[in-house]
Each structure stands twice: as C-alpha cells, then as structure tokens.
Amino acid sequence: MRNVDVIIVGASLSAAAAAKRLTDAGLETVVLERKSLPRHKICSGILSPRGHRFLIENFGPLPREALHEPTSCRGVTFHFPSMVSMSMDFFGGTTPHLHRKYSDHWAIKQSRAEVHDETSFAALEDRGDHVLVHARKNGEPVEYRARYVIGADGPSSLVTRAVYPDYPKQIPWFFVGQKFHDIIDCPLDQQYFHFWFHPDLGHYTWSHARDGRQIVGVGFKRGDNFAAKHANVVNYLSEKHGVKLKEHTDDEGCAENFGPSLINRYVFGKGNVLITGQAAGFLNMIGEGMSCALHSGAISGEAIVEARLRNRPVQELYRRMIASEVRRTTDQWNPLKIAFDRPHEADFPAALMALSWRERTKVLRDMWRFVVLYKEFKWGRQILRAALQRPLLGGYSMQPWR
Amino acid sequence: MDTAPSNPLPPCPVGPDSLIAIKRQQTNPARWNGANWAAFAVALRAAEVELLESLAACGAFATDAGGTAYGMPHGVVIARDARQISNLLKTAQEHGVPVTVRGGGLTTEGESVAFGGVLLDMTGMSRVKSIDAAALTVRTECGIFWHSLAEELRREGLDYLSAPLNLTSTVGGSLNVGGIDVNSPRLGCSADQAVALQVVTPTGDIVECSETERADLFQRVILGYGQFGVITEATLKVRRYTPLRMHYFYYSSLRTAVEDLQILDRNDASDYSGILTIMDSAVNLLVAFDSDEREAAFNAKWRARLRGHGEFGFALRAIPRYALRPWKWPEALYLWQRKRQLFPEFRRPEYLRDGLMHDRTVVFSRAVWKFWGSRQMVIPDLATSAEKFIKAVERGNAVCRKYFPYYTLYCVGIKLRGDHKPHYEMSCIPPDATGWAYGCEFEPVMDRVYSRDHLQSFKNEIYDIGVNLGASYYRFGGMMKGYIRRALGDEVVDRHLAMKRKADPAMILNRDVIF
Numbered sequence: 001m002r003n004v005d006v007i008i009v010g011a012s013l014s015a016a017a018a019a020k021r022l023t024d025a026g027l028e029t030v031v032l033e034r035k036s037l038p039r040h041k042i043c044s045g046i047l048s049p050r051g052h053r054f055l056i057e058n059f060g061p062l063p064r065e066a067l068h069e070p071t072s073c074r075g076v077t078f079h080f081p082s083m084v085s086m087s088m089d090f091f092g093g094t095t096p097h098l099h100r101k102y103s104d105h106w107a108i109k110q111s112r113a114e115v116h117d118e119t120s121f122a123a124l125e126d127r128g129d130h131v132l133v134h135a136r137k138n139g140e141p142v143e144y145r146a147r148y149v150i151g152a153d154g155p156s157s158l159v160t161r162a163v164y165p166d167y168p169k170q171i172p173w174f175f176v177g178q179k180f181h182d183i184i185d186c187p188l189d190q191q192y193f194h195f196w197f198h199p200d201l202g203h204y205t206w207s208h209a210r211d212g213r214q215i216v217g218v219g220f221k222r223g224d225n226f227a228a229k230h231a232n233v234v235n236y237l238s239e240k241h242g243v244k245l246k247e248h249t250d251d252e253g254c255a256e257n258f259g260p261s262l263i264n265r266y267v268f269g270k271g272n273v274l275i276t277g278q279a280a281g282f283l284n285m286i287g288e289g290m291s292c293a294l295h296s297g298a299i300s301g302e303a304i305v306e307a308r309l310r311n312r313p314v315q316e317l318y319r320r321m322i323a324s325e326v327r328r329t330t331d332q333w334n335p336l337k338i339a340f341d342r343p344h345e346a347d348f349p350a351a352l353m354a355l356s357w358r359e360r361t362k363v364l365r366d367m368w369r370f371v372v373l374y375k376e377f378k379w380g381r382q383i384l385r386a387a388l389q390r391p392l393l394g395g396y397s398m399q400p401w402r
Numbered sequence: 403m404d405t406a407p408s409n410p411l412p413p414c415p416v417g418p419d420s421l422i423a424i425k426r427q428q429t430n431p432a433r434w435n436g437a438n439w440a441a442f443a444v445a446l447r448a449a450e451v452e453l454l455e456s457l458a459a460c461g462a463f464a465t466d467a468g469g470t471a472y473g474m475p476h477g478v479v480i481a482r483d484a485r486q487i488s489n490l491l492k493t494a495q496e497h498g499v500p501v502t503v504r505g506g507g508l509t510t511e512g513e514s515v516a517f518g519g520v521l522l523d524m525t526g527m528s529r530v531k532s533i534d535a536a537a538l539t540v541r542t543e544c545g546i547f548w549h550s551l552a553e554e555l556r557r558e559g560l561d562y563l564s565a566p567l568n569l570t571s572t573v574g575g576s577l578n579v580g581g582i583d584v585n586s587p588r589l590g591c592s593a594d595q596a597v598a599l600q601v602v603t604p605t606g607d608i609v610e611c612s613e614t615e616r617a618d619l620f621q622r623v624i625l626g627y628g629q630f631g632v633i634t635e636a637t638l639k640v641r642r643y644t645p646l647r648m649h650y651f652y653y654s655s656l657r658t659a660v661e662d663l664q665i666l667d668r669n670d671a672s673d674y675s676g677i678l679t680i681m682d683s684a685v686n687l688l689v690a691f692d693s694d695e696r697e698a699a700f701n702a703k704w705r706a707r708l709r710g711h712g713e714f715g716f717a718l719r720a721i722p723r724y725a726l727r728p729w730k731w732p733e734a735l736y737l738w739q740r741k742r743q744l745f746p747e748f749r750r751p752e753y754l755r756d757g758l759m760h761d762r763t764v765v766f767s768r769a770v771w772k773f774w775g776s777r778q779m780v781i782p783d784l785a786t787s788a789e790k791f792i793k794a795v796e797r798g799n800a801v802c803r804k805y806f807p808y809y810t811l812y813c814v815g816i817k818l819r820g821d822h823k824p825h826y827e828m829s830c831i832p833p834d835a836t837g838w839a840y841g842c843e844f845e846p847v848m849d850r851v852y853s854r855d856h857l858q859s860f861k862n863e864i865y866d867i868g869v870n871l872g873a874s875y876y877r878f879g880g881m882m883k884g885y886i887r888r889a890l891g892d893e894v895v896d897r898h899l900a901m902k903r904k905a906d907p908a909m910i911l912n913r914d915v916i917f
Contacts, residue, residue: 024433024472026461060432112433299853305472306851310777317851324856394807 004028006304007133007146009121010153011037011108013051013290014277014297018150019113020058021301027308029113030144032135034120037108041100042178042252044208044217046073046193048284048345049092051291054298055103059110062096066103069211070190073097075346076286077192081200081369082362083240084355087192088346097210098290121158124149126271148304148314149273152297155257157279163270164402171260172377174203176287177226177253178217181234181245186214188243195286197370201233203258204287207243214245219256219287226253257281261292262333263382264389266326267402274318276300282325285332285344292329299325319398327395336387434500434518439476442497446479449489453520454478463504463521469778470854471512475502475521481545482526484600484608484634491632492606494520494910501910503628505545505575508568510779510861511883513627513915514575524574527634530554539597540640544574544633552763561643563595567812568779569767574633577624580816580830582841584676584688584766587667587815591830593625594819600635604906608634613821622901624822625829628912629898630905644692645758646674648748649700651710653685654719656799660792660813662687662708667815667838671704672696677813680740682799683733684716685811690759736808744773774810776848780857782864783843785816785830786873791840797867798844805860806846813842828890828898832874839874886916 006022008015011033022029033039045068047055055062064071073096075089096103108115118137125132133144151159160167188194188207196205204219216237218229230251237243260266260281269275276282277293284292303318310317331343342349352360382400389397446453454460455477465472476499479490494501500519507514524545531541535558542551548562549569555561564583566576577599581592589595598612601623609631611620622630653659659677666675666689674690687710691697711719724734748754753765784794795813802809815838818831831839844864868875869888887895899917903909909917 021472024474025464026457026474110432295853295855298855302854310851320851321853321856324853 001143001145002030003145004030005146006030006148006150006301007032007131007144008113008150008152009133009159010151010157010277010279011039011115011117012041012104012152012154012277012293013107014279014293014300015150015152016104016107016111016113017054017058017294017297018152018276018301019108019111021298021305023112025305027305030146031108031111031113031115032119032121032133032144033115033117035117037115037117038101038105039117041104042176042254043098043100043290044178044193044206044215044287045098045100045103045210046208046288047095047098048288048291049090049095050345051288051294052095053092054291054294055096055107058298059107062098062103063106066096066099066106068097068099070209071097072191073193073208074191075193077189077194078348078351079194079196079198079241080363080366081198082359082366084359084363084366086348086351086355086363087189088348088351090345091347092345121153121162124159124162124273126273128271131272147272148307150297150300150304151269151273151275151279152277152293152300153279155278156255157275159269159273160267160275160279163273163275164267167267167402171257171265173222174219174256174258175222175224175226175253176204176217176219176256177230177251178215179230179248179251180210180213180215181248183209183212183214184244184246186243186245187241188214193286196233196236197367198236199370199373201236202229203373205233206287207233207237213249214243216245216248219258222255226251256283256287258283258287259377259379261329263379263400264326264330264386264396265382265400265402266322268319268322269315272314274300274303274314282329284329292325295328296322296325319401323395323398327390330386330396331390333383334387334390335383337390432517433473434476436476436518438497438499442493442499443477445497446490446493449493451479451486451489451493454480460521463507463516463523466504466510466512466514467506467508467779468510468512469780470510470858471515473512473515473517475516476518478521478523480526481522481524481634484602487522487602487632487634488606488608490520490522490606491602491604491911495605495906495908498908499910500913503574503632503912505572506547506568506570508566508571508575508779510781513912517914519910522632524572524632531635533558533560533640535560538640538642539637541635541637542573544572544577544636546573547571548573548576549763549767555640556643559643560640563589563639563641564592565763566592567766567770569763573636573638577633577636578626578628580625582814582816584674584690584814587675587817587838588670588673590817590819590822593825594822595639596624596636597639598637599623599633601631601633603631604911612637621824622905624825625831627915629902629916632911645760646690646692646762647694647697647757648759649689649705650713651687651689651708652713652716653687653710654683654716654723656682656685656795656811657792658709659685659687660795662710663813663815664788664791664838664840665707666704667817669704671700675815677811679811680737681733681803681809682811684720684737684741685710690762740773744769747772774845774847778848778857780848780861781843781845782861783841783875784864784868784871784873785832785835785839785841785875786868786871787832787835788815788838788840790871790873791842794867794871794873795842797871798842798864801860801863801867802844802846804863805856808847808849810845810847811842812845813840815840828894830874832872833890834872883914883916 005027006029008031072094074094077087123134131149190209194207202218202220266281282292283289307314331337337343459478502516503522504514527543527545548565566581576592672689673692679685
C-alpha cells in the first residue's frame with residue numbers, strides 16, 4: 001500500500017492547482033485519474049481572465065498545443081429574444097480558448113505531483129488520522145494510505161458521493177451538450193463567446209467558434225431530449241441570426257450542477273476529505289467553471305498546508321479560507337451585486353447603459369422572462385437570503401455548506 | 403442592435419502581456435529544474451561545504467513570513483564564514499545553480515523562499531566580532547538578529563541607531579532592504595547606519611567595501627536586495643544607550659495626525675516619532691525623547707500645537723461619536739478591548755520605571771508579535787515623498803477597510819541623507835523624496851485565516867496605489883517583482899540589470915527577487 005501525504009482524485013485544473021500548492025510545500029502528492037492522460041474533456045474552453053492569470057502565475061506561459069483556434073476570446077455577447085445583442089470585452093484583456101485535453105495535462109505536469117492515470121477511485125475510509133483510498137488500475141484493486149484526500153473530480157464527483165451518498169438526489173441536475181458543425185455562413189463574431197437569454201431555447205444556450213467549426217450548445221434540466229433541444233437552437237440561429245451550418249459532425253455532453261453557487265449550498269467535505277472545484281459546487285455565471293476551480297483547488301491545497309503548519313483541523317481552515325472564493329463566485333449570481341456592483345469580469349451595467357432606453361427595457365424584460373424559467377427549482381428565497389447576507393455579514397453564511 | 407467594442411487585440415492575445423487590468427504576476431514562479439544538481443552537490447562537498455538535502459532541512463524553509471509563496475530548495479547550506487560562502491558561490495556560478503539567501507525570513511512576497519537550488523541560511527553567522535565604544539561602532543556578522551545585537555550592545559551601555567520594529571530580522575537582511583524605526587525621522591533607515599561591509603560577491607570574491615573603499619560596490623549592496631553580493635559582516639554606527647521619555651497623543655483623524663507628525667519631523671521637535679493606529683478610529687501619535695532637555699523644549703514649544711488629545715480627552719470625544727452611530731458599536735467594543743489588552747503591554751513595570759521606558763527593543767518587539775504578528779505577516783507598505791503621504795495613507799486605509807474588519811497602520815518618517823543618494827537609487831526611497839521619505843505599513847489583524855488569493859489581492863491593491871502615486875515601497879523586501887519596473891521605470895531597472903549581469907554572469911544570486 002502506497003503511503004502519501006495527499007491523494008487528489010481527478011487530474012483537471014482544480015486538481016493541478018491543489019497539487020501545485022502541496023508540492024511547493026514539500027508534501028508528497030499523488031493524483032489519481034481514471035482515464036489515460038492526456039484525456040478528452042467536455043468544455044467550452046473559454047477561461048476567464050482571472051483564471052488566465054492564475055495559470056500564468058502558477059504554471060507559466062501556455063504552450064500552443066493547450067489552445068484551440070481561435071486561440072483567444074475577448075469577451076461575451078449576450079443575445080436576447082427581442083434581437084438586442086450586447087458585446088462586452090473582459091476587463092482583464094483577452095483570455096485563452098483552452099484545449100482542455102492538453103491544457104489540463106500541461107498544468108498537472110507543471111504541478112510536479114506524481115500522476116497515476118488509468119486509476120479509478122472506488123471508495124474511501126476516513127480513519128481519523130489517515131484516509132484509506134481504494135482504487136482500481138487496469139481492473140486490479142490498488143490501495144493508498146493518505147493523510148488527506150482532495151476530491152477534484154468534477155460535478156459528478158465520486159468523492160462527493162462517497163462522503164455524501166444522498167447529495168446527488170438533493171440537487172437538480174442539468175444536461176449540457178454541444179455539437180460541432182462545419183460552417184456554411186456564420187455572422188457571429190468569432191472573437192466572442194455568444195450566450196442566449198432565451199427561455200424557449202434552454203436553460204443555457206451558447207455558441208462559439210472552434211478549430212474552423214461552430215459549436216452549438218444547449219443546457220437543460222436532465223431528462224429532456226438533447227437532439228430536439230439542439231435542433232431547435234440550430235433553427236433559431238439560422239432564422240434569427242443567419243447562421244448557416246452543416247449537419248453536426250461530433251457531439252458530446254455531460255451532467256452539470258448549476259445550483260450550488262447560486263444559492264450558496266456548497267459541499268466541502270468531512271474530516272480529512274476535502275472537496276473542491278465544481279465537485280464542491282463552484283461555477284461562475286455563464287457556466288465558466290475553470291477560474292473558480294483553479295482558485296478553489298489552490299485553497300484546498302493551502303488549507304492542508306496550513307493545517308499541518310498550525311496543527312489545526314483542516315476542515316475548519318478550509319472553510320474559513322474558501323470564504324473568499326465563495327464570495328467571488330456567489331457574487332456573480334447575486335442580484336444585488338449585479339445591480340449595484342461589478343462582480344463579473346465584463347461590464348454588463350456599462351453595456352446596458354450604452355443601449356437606448358427602449359432597448360434597455362427590452363433587455364430587462366427578456367432577462368426577467370429567462371429567470372422565470374428557473375422558477376420550478378424554488379431557489380427564490382435562498383437567493384434572496386444569500387443576497388441580503390452579503391451586505392449584512394460581509395460575506396455568505398457558512399451554515400448551508402456541507 | 404449590436405454594441406461591439408472596438409479595442410484592438412494585443413499582439414499575443416494569450417501572452418502574459420494580454421492581461422490588461424490584472425497586473426499581478428509570478429508570486430510563485432516555477433521551480434528551478436535541477437539541472438546539474440548532482441554534479442554541483444559533489445563539487446560543493448569537495449569544496450568542504452556542508453550541504454543538507456533532507457526533506458526536513460529543506461522543508462524548514464518552505465515559506466517566508468508572508469506565507470503566500472511556498473517553494474522547496476534542493477539543498478540548504480547553513481552559513482559559517484565568508485570562505486564557505488565564497489566556495490558556495492564559486493561552485494554555484496560554475497554549475498548555474500541558483501542561490502537564495504535568507505536572514506530572518508521576514509520577506510512577504512517569497513523573496514527569501516528558494517524555488518529550487520540552494521538556500522543559504524545566514525543565521526549561522528551571528529557573532530558580534532568587536533565593539534568600539536570610543537568610536538561608537540560595532541563589527542558584527544550579518545546573520546545576527548537585531549535583538550541579539552541589542553543585547554550585546556547594552557552590556558557596553560550602547561544601543562543601535564535604527565532597527566526594524568520586528569527584531570527577528572537580521573542585520574544583513576535589513577541592510578539589504580531598508581528597515582525603519584521610530585527614530586528613523588532623525589537617524590534614517592537601518593541601512594543608513596552601515597559604515598563598512600564585508601561582502602562575498604556573486605562570483606565568490608571576499609571584499610571589504612565602504613564609502614571610501616570600493617564605493618561603487620558599497621552603494622549597490624546597501625539597499626540592493628541581495629543582488630550584488632552576500633553581506634557577511636558589517637560595521638555599524640551605534641550610540642550611547644538612553645531610556646525613553648514617551649508621550650502619546652490620540653486623534654480621530656488620520657490626516658490631522660499625519661500633518662502633526664510631519665510638523666514634528668520638519669522642526670526636529672522630537673527624538674522619536676511615529677503613528678500607530680487601530681483602524682482609522684483611534685490614531686496614536688507616539689513621541690519620545692532621549693533627554694529631559696529635549697522633552698522640556700518640546701513641552702514648551704510644540705506640545706500645545708499638536709491637535710491630538712490625551713487618553714481621557716480622546717475617550718470623552720469618542721463616546722458621543724459612537725453613541726450616535728449604533729452600527730459602529732462593535733467597532734467601539736473592539737477599540738475598548740484592544741486598549742485594555744495593548745496599553746498595559748507598553749507600561750509593564752519591568753520596562754517602565756519613573757516614567758522612563760527602558761528596553762524599547764523588548765517592549766516594541768514583544769508588542770509587535772503579540773498584537774500585530776501572527777504566523778503570517780501580511781504587511782504591504784507604501785513609501786512616498788512628504789507631499790504625497792497623506793493621500794497614500796488615506797487610499798491605503800480605504801483598501802484595508804474593504805478587505806479586513808480590523809487592521810493597524812504604522813506610519814513613520816525616514817530622514818534621507820544627501821550623501822547616500824547613490825544608495826537610494828532603485829531602492830525603497832522614492833526618487834522624488836527630499837529631506838524625508840514617509841512610509842506607511844498596512845497591517846491587517848490576522849485573527850483568522852484567509853486564502854492566499856484574498857491576501858494577495860489586498861496587497862496588490864495597496865501596491866497599485868504606489869504605482870498610481872509614483873511612490874515606492876519602503877520595506878521593499880515586501881514588494882513584488884512584477885511591480886518594480888512599473889514603480890521605478892525601465893531605464894533605472896535596465897541599468898541595474900546590466901550591472902547585475904556583469905557582477906553575476908550566471909544570474910544565480912537571489913534570482914527572481916527583482917530581475
């Protein structure tokens with residue numbers, strides 16, 4: 001049985017960030033990844049500038065192979081049913097269009113942690129002073145003994161399920177799928193990520209260019225029909241925006257947990273097991289999860305370093321330290337923050353004010369209709385509670401966290 | 403309607419320069435790759451330099467006082483003498499192995515953290531070599547902590563001129579970055595008191611330098627951030643020991659207190675002065691004297707002109723202010739609790755006798771650790787000319803308010819020496835300062851743990867004020883590499899870089915601190 005300081009489950013960006021913090025402090029760290037590296041990852045690849053900065057600071061300049069074409073994105077364009085479109089540049093400058101297969105592999109290598117790929121996490125036992133991790137490699141069982149475990153294995157996290165078996169049943173799940181089309185004619189500006197606030201299209205509808213093809217993506221409550229939803233979006237883009245695409249050549253999709261950031265119901269683990277990144281519920285507005293995954297992953301690593309240095313329980317430290325990332329992420333969904341502050345990395349209020357009064361009214365009306373789409377999840381009170389906590393407490397309550 | 407902005411794309415849209423508004427960079431650079439390490443280790447041992455490579459030895463130096471940057475050296479060398487350090491640097495030059503020099507490790511941006519390579523721990527060189535009571539100088543090894551030096555000097559009835567408030571910094575570290583004290587308004591920064599130095603150059607030469615002997619090296623090494631050599635010994639000016647006569651004045655306005663501080667400094671009205679605050683709610687102007695005569699002169703001419711109040715007067719004015727603002731009651735409670743804890747510490751009977759403070763070294767250093775210190779020191783600072791200082795303090799105060807519930811500001815003047823102008827170039831001393839520079843430390847009370855991102859964001863906002871105002875950063879051990887060009891300009895930095903390349907061909911000594 002391998003005896004190490006920390007086991008990290010998953011080899012994504014949050015895992016790389018956590019691993020970097022741990023190896024920098026001299027802790028023996030092993031990363032478990034179920035697939036063979038480099039592995040494919042479903043993602044838009046549009047990183048926020050804050051995440052870009054983190055990558056540069058911690059892992060160095062990005063290699064070309066870690067980028068798709070176009071290599072960068074300068075901002076987002078919101079489209080509304082009333083046919084008003086608003087393009088907003090990121091405050092922090094252009095940001096990379098990551099090829100997750102190679103960017104994640106590059107980051108995990110740069111972290112200098114030991115990586116065991118083709119090794120699937122199976123179960124864990126927290127014994128108080130250490131954690132036993134059961135995994136499988138090539139069908140054979142392998143065991144690790146670690147002082148701490150970090151679950152950084154994405155929204156459908158097996159570590160989260162191991163710690164909170166009932167958790168998946170307690171939150172609404174969405175399916176997010178994207179299809180790749182060869183382009184006949186596409187008037188959408190390739191320098192921007194395009195997002196539709198349109199209740200008839202889906203809960204999350206986007207499009208952007210990648211490697212000479214156009215991605216058309218749609219997110220919806222799990223159980224609905226991807227093909228039908230996607231066809232509806234393609235028709236809408238054709239009719240309303242003049243986007244002419246050939247039949248898709250590839251498609252992919254995955255489960256997503258949109259709710260926890262919105263209503264401040266994160267899961268951070270128990271005992272010596274920390275959960276981070278999207279597994280913990282971090283997701284920025286417009287579905288960008290990489291920057292908060294990087295930062296929350298780093299904080300999980302920092303918490304373990306601090307726990308060892310201060311000889312204090314890791315959960316207590318992790319929860320105190322993660323509060324800054326919770327503020328940044330949940331602020332993006334907080335209606336009061338959106339109305340009176342600038343929680344996003346692009347200036348929505350300024351773009352709105354650049355419109356005429358008539359167009360502003362249309363945009364606000366369209367946004368309200370879009371928000372109503374989420375009514376069935378009954379998040380209203382929780383959003384209001386979180387929004388009021390922010391000015392009163394200077395942050396968000398730790399009480400709803402698990 | 404599509405409202406597309408039309409800013410041009412940067413030349414490399416994914417390069418570091420494409421980050422327009424996000425200036426933070428390389429707080430935690432990539433670790434040195436370890437090329438030639440094995441051959442280097444063999445060569446170093448052949449040169450009879452003990453090299454520690456165990457995880458325990460390296461792990462002890464994984465971070466600095468700032469606690470936001472972590473890195474593991476490949477090996478550690480404990481400094482023993484100049485010859486050993488010379489052998490280390492010669493071998494490192496030959497093999498291209500980076501050497502990071504560490505004194506007390508009180509840097510706050512990872513400058514004394516080795517991201518691979520060798521960490522040279524200077525605290526092994528901590529002996530006082532000689533004290534000349536007649537000439538008022540001391541010759542000491544530079545890995546000595548200031549409190550140890552103070553102890554040795556007291557036996558001879560002497561005292562240092564100016565040392566950092568945190569006395570677990572080493573003499574060598576302070577000479578490299580500045581160091582200030584409440585007597586800096588009269589006596590300058592700690593680095594100004596050096597008369598002569600023994601330096602091991604990056605290529606391993608052991609040389610003596612002073613204002614008259616190898617003056618160019620002396621000018622570069624003092625306030626040089628360890629770029630041009632390792633200071634192994636220093637001759638420092640000292641003075642006769644005197645107990646202090648302390649006076650405290652309390653203000654509710656930062657601006658008024660700073661104005662009064664500057665009046666005192668300009669008119670040489672006190673021997674010691676500085677400001678310590680509890681947020682911007684209780685601002686304490688500290689004034690002290692070495693002699694009854696100086697105190698009497700102050701009482702006769704200046705005391706009535708100060709706009710601060712005594713403890714009781716301040717309390718009387720604060721009560722109605724808080725009574726009318728119920729939302730500020732938690733702050734009032736904190737002030738009261740802080741006063742109850744802190745004030746007795748400055749008046750402990752073993753240090754305060756007949757109204758005189760003995761052992762200010764112990765009193766201040768204890769208080770710093772007890773009330774402002776923690777395992778992690780997060781103390782960004784700004785150094786400006788006298789004219790810009792109030793603005794810098796007020797803007798920094800607003801940043802503190804935004805990030806932390808409780809914090810302290812520590813403001814002090816630094817008397818500049820005209821003959822030290824060459825030392826000050828590319829240092830903590832802002833280029834536009836004349837007569838005095840002024841420094842303010844922004845110290846959150848670290849009563850809880852914060853993520854590194856939160857702390858770094860706070861520090862960056864303070865540093866941004868410096869860039870915006872054309873200021874510098876007086877501890878400078880605490881300034882990020884990414885800010886140096888923006889604060890001091892390419893011309894100055896490139897000139898010093900050329901000198902550095904000449905002095906350190908393999909660029910091994912304290913790389914990534916400035917260049």
